[in-house]
Amino acid sequence: MRIDRRRVLTLLGFGAAATPAMAQGAYSGAVEFKHGVASGDPLADRVILWTRITPVDPAAGEIAYRWRLNPIDRRAGGAKSGEGRTGPGRDWTVKVDVTGLDAGRAYTFEFEANGATSPMGRTRTLPSGPTKDVVLAVASCTLYPNGYFNAYEAIAKLPRVDAVLHLGDYIYEYGGPGSYGMNSAVAGERPHDPPHEILSLADYRTRHAQYKSDPLSQAAHARAPWIVVWDDHETANDSFSTGAQNHSPDSEGDWAERKARAVKVYYEWMPIREPADGGPAIHRSFQFGDLASLFMLETRLTARVKQLNYDRDLPEPGGPAEVAAFKAKLADPARMMMSPGQEAWLGAGLKDSVKAGRAWQILGNEVVMGRLMAPSLKKELGEAKLAEVMAKETPNGRTRLQRLERLAGLGLPYGLDMWDGYPAARERLYGLVKDAGAHAIVLSGDSHAFWANELSDDAGVRRAVEFGTTGITSPGGGDAIKTFSVGDVFAAANPEVVFCDQAAKGFVLLTLTRDEAKAELMAVSTILAKTYETKVLKTFRVTREASGVSALSET
Numbered sequence: 001m002r003i004d005r006r007r008v009l010t011l012l013g014f015g016a017a018a019t020p021a022m023a024q025g026a027y028s029g030a031v032e033f034k035h036g037v038a039s040g041d042p043l044a045d046r047v048i049l050w051t052r053i054t055p056v057d058p059a060a061g062e063i064a065y066r067w068r069l070n071p072i073d074r075r076a077g078g079a080k081s082g083e084g085r086t087g088p089g090r091d092w093t094v095k096v097d098v099t100g101l102d103a104g105r106a107y108t109f110e111f112e113a114n115g116a117t118s119p120m121g122r123t124r125t126l127p128s129g130p131t132k133d134v135v136l137a138v139a140s141c142t143l144y145p146n147g148y149f150n151a152y153e154a155i156a157k158l159p160r161v162d163a164v165l166h167l168g169d170y171i172y173e174y175g176g177p178g179s180y181g182m183n184s185a186v187a188g189e190r191p192h193d194p195p196h197e198i199l200s201l202a203d204y205r206t207r208h209a210q211y212k213s214d215p216l217s218q219a220a221h222a223r224a225p226w227i228v229v230w231d232d233h234e235t236a237n238d239s240f241s242t243g244a245q246n247h248s249p250d251s252e253g254d255w256a257e258r259k260a261r262a263v264k265v266y267y268e269w270m271p272i273r274e275p276a277d278g279g280p281a282i283h284r285s286f287q288f289g290d291l292a293s294l295f296m297l298e299t300r301l302t303a304r305v306k307q308l309n310y311d312r313d314l315p316e317p318g319g320p321a322e323v324a325a326f327k328a329k330l331a332d333p334a335r336m337m338m339s340p341g342q343e344a345w346l347g348a349g350l351k352d353s354v355k356a357g358r359a360w361q362i363l364g365n366e367v368v369m370g371r372l373m374a375p376s377l378k379k380e381l382g383e384a385k386l387a388e389v390m391a392k393e394t395p396n397g398r399t400r401l402q403r404l405e406r407l408a409g410l411g412l413p414y415g416l417d418m419w420d421g422y423p424a425a426r427e428r429l430y431g432l433v434k435d436a437g438a439h440a441i442v443l444s445g446d447s448h449a450f451w452a453n454e455l456s457d458d459a460g461v462r463r464a465v466e467f468g469t470t471g472i473t474s475p476g477g478g479d480a481i482k483t484f485s486v487g488d489v490f491a492a493a494n495p496e497v498v499f500c501d502q503a504a505k506g507f508v509l510l511t512l513t514r515d516e517a518k519a520e521l522m523a524v525s526t527i528l529a530k531t532y533e534t535k536v537l538k539t540f541r542v543t544r545e546a547s548g549v550s551a552l553s554e555t
Contacts, residue, residue, distance in 0.1 A: 018064035018113075022083050027060040031114045035209060036218030039123035040271025042163060042225040043286070044103040047125055049096045050271040051111045051118050052212070053086060062087035065113040067096055072106040072122070091205045093268045103128035104289070121222040124162065131289030137161045137224075138508040140231075140445025141169040141471030142211065145190045146181035147527025149216040151472045151506045154524055154534045156219035158509070164224055165294075167445030168231025168366045169474065170270070171211050173198050173246065181475070185528050199252055201261045208269035221271075228272055229282060229296045231366040231446050235262040238417050240304040259301060283342050285349050292360040292512050293353035295346055299366050303339035308416045310407070323410050330416075333424040343428060350436035359514045359544060361438040363464075367446040369419045369426060370453035370466050374407035375493030381484060389483045397481065408493075418446070430457040433464060439544045440464035441517055443510070448476035449487065449502040450521045452540045452552055456496060465542050465549050467519040469508040470501070473527050478503025498552050504537055516543045 018026075035052040042048075053063050062085045071078040078101070086094050094111060101107070104127035111118040127134075137155045155164060174180040175192035182191065193210045194203055211217060232238055235258065238245035243255045252258065259280070267274045275281055280301035286294040314326045338346070353361050377386050390398050404414070413420035420426075433440045434457070442455065442464050451468030470476060477486035478501070487500035504523040511518045523537040543550040 018066055018083050022085065023064040026062050026064040026085060027055055027057070028114060029060060030056040031063060031116050032056065033111065033116060033118035035212040036221055037110065037118050037121035038212075038221035038271040039109065039121055039225040041227060041273040041284075041286075042124065042126050044126045044128045045101050046097060046099040047101065047107075047123050047225055048271045048273055049098055049109050049111075049121075049123070050094065052091070052093045052209070052269070053111070053113050054092060060088075060092075063092060063113050065094060065111055067094075067109065067111045069098055069101075069107050069109040069123075071102075072108060078102055078105065078107075090268050091209075091265070095268075095271070097273060101125050104131075119218070119222060123225045126286060127289035127291075128287075129289055131291040132513065134288045134291055134512045135160050135162050136165055136510045136512075137163075138165045138167065138443050138445075138467070138469045138510060139220075139472055140167040140469050141448055141474035142217075143169075143172050143181045143471065143474040144211060144214070145179075145187040145192055146184045146475060147186055147190075147473040147505070148530055149214050149220075149472055150524045150527055150530070150532045151522070151534075152214075152220035153216040154522065155507060156216070156223040158223070161224045161509075162288075164220060164226045165364055165443060166226055166228040167364060167443065167469065168229055168300075169233045169446065169471075170228065170230070171207050172233045172474075173207070173236050174233075175207075181473075197246075199258060201265065204262050204265035205268070208265055212269065226271055227286060227294065227296060227364065228270055229298060229364060229366060230266060230300060232300055232417075234266055235259055235301065238307055239300055240306050241301060243306065245307070263301070281339075281342070283338075283345060287353075287358070288512070290356070290358055291514065292362055293349065293358050294362045294364060295349055296364040297338065297346070297366070298342065299337040303336045303342065304422075305335055307421050310403075310412075310416070314412075316406070318410070323412075327412075330413075330421070331423055333428075335422045335424060337419065337422045337425040338429075343432065346429070347432040347435065350432055350438045350440075354436050354438055359439065360512055360517060361433075361436070361440045362512075363440060363442045365442050365444045367418045368415075368444045368451060368453075368466070368468050369429075369442050369464075370451065370455055370468075370494070370496045372414045372418065372420055372490060372494055372497070374404050374412055374414045375489045376408035377401060377405055377484075377489065379408075380489045380492050385484070392483050393481075414490075427458055430455070430463040433548070434461075437547070438464075439549050441510075441542065441549070442466040443508070444468040448474045449478075449500055450504060450506075450508075450523075450537065451497065452499040452519070452521075452538070452554075453496045454498060454551055461548075462551070463548055465552055467508050467510065467521075467540070470504055470506055470521075470523075472507070473505060476502040476504075498540070499538055499554070501537060506534070506537070516541050 068081040106124040236244035236246040448471040453466040506523040
């Protein structure tokens with residue numbers, strides 16, 4: 001039997017215009033829902049619903065809208081509806097915090113404005129009480145010009161996903177010819193909009209709009225609620241609390257103002273429950289019944305101090321005294337990733353979760369936490385293979401590999417924008433895990449690589465395991481270096497690294513039960529064609545132990 005969707009919507013009270021009081025003085029012209037729908041920050045009794053209403057007339061003022069949410073099951077009760085107004089002050093985005101919902105229940109939702117109806121989305125609240133299992137998809141790093149968002153579509157097609165965790169770099173700030181990602185085979189049809197680095201309020205809005213115009217992104221957002229946190233590219237590359245590597249005050253203005261613009265637009269365009277003060281402190285927690293607590297950490301814009309830089313802080317040749325001074329500076333306890341307030345919040349939350357009997361304490365974390373010392377290619381590949389590699393590399397590639405060999409010889413970390421650049425802060429975090437007796441799993445983004453790591457404190461005691469998700473499209477080390485496996489070299493050189501792949505694109509699918517956590521590293525076969533396959537690259541399992549978590553086992 002053919003279902004007349006317009007008639008159904010009318011019977012539900014959804015085909016009519018907004019109430020006269022709400023619509024009074026509002027724009028009444030044509031509108032479109034060009035950016036899909038999304039939901040996010042689910043709790044046991046509430047969830048954020050999001051959309052963007054695009055007026056055909058760009059000079060339009062405020063627009064009245066209605067929204068409706070219905071339980072997917074056929075049990076009586078639970079439907080919700082409401083109305084509101086949006087306008088140019090928030091770029092015609094809509095965000096509704098729907099309360100009074102049932103725990104662990106799935107819903108559909110949609111919006112209507114001026115006779116147009118949005119696509120339908122699906123969402124669900126968090127469970128309460130006894131919870132058998134939880135399934136989370138973990139994503140990061142979506143560079144629009146570099147490829148199709150096939151991994152987003154793969155998430156949308158999952159038979160089950162309770163929530164999507166996005167760990168940052170949802171957009172990139174670069175743009176224009178020759179910018180990051182523009183050497184991709186598909187960049188010609190996917191150039192960044194606007195075609196330059198984003199700086200203004202309008203620039204950030206246009207860039208977010210472009211990413212949400214992608215149909216595969218829309219499919220993933222419509223599939224399940226998202227729990228998000230930014231990393232650096234939502235503002236500018238290698239950002240910290242008072243600046244960024246990719247920000248020049250002389251030519252790009254005051255950093256605090258740019259950061260405020262980027263944060264404002266992020267709150268407009270992302271399905272996140274905003275802090276009361278509108279500032280960048282977005283650390284928050286989520287309780288999945290009696291099974292798990294999720295702590296989303298903010299390690300970019302509130303407290304992070306400026307990254308050390310090898311070129312600036314340890315220029316070549318760098319003798320023993322200079323290296324010792326650099327290592328002392330690196331180990332300075334004042335090198336913070338999180339504020340003292342956020343550290344105290346996390347410590348209290350971990351203790352509360354363990355006391356409540358939850359099986360797992362999950363940390364949603366922007367950058368890789370494991371110890372990644374620069375690997376010696378001479379040691380790992382052998383001199384003959386290394387000579388072959390160097391002969392095939394570009395001059396720039398040879399310079400990079402020579403630099404890597406130098407850092408390995410000095411016993412220094414590979415990257416300083418990760419937790420390796422803030423070792424005292426990392427040790428404090430491990431202390432919080434220890435004090436709480438937590439069973440901690442760290443989920444990390446940023447690196448454009450898959451990781452399975454066993455995390456140990458300075459005493460060598462394992463405190464957590466880490467699953468790092470690769471990029472949805474962003475290029476990894478394996479895209480630039482094809483003469484050897486970059487991931488294998490990192491795993492061989494670093495005791496904490498059980499597995500690394502720096503070429504695959506995809507996401508992590510994490511399934512939690514009381515007995516174990518299973519991480520499936522889900523890889524798409526290509527991001528350069530719209531037809532692709534999805535496979536499980538590796539599967540790792542971890543169990544709870546009296547003093548923390550077990551070692552990783554591969555299955």
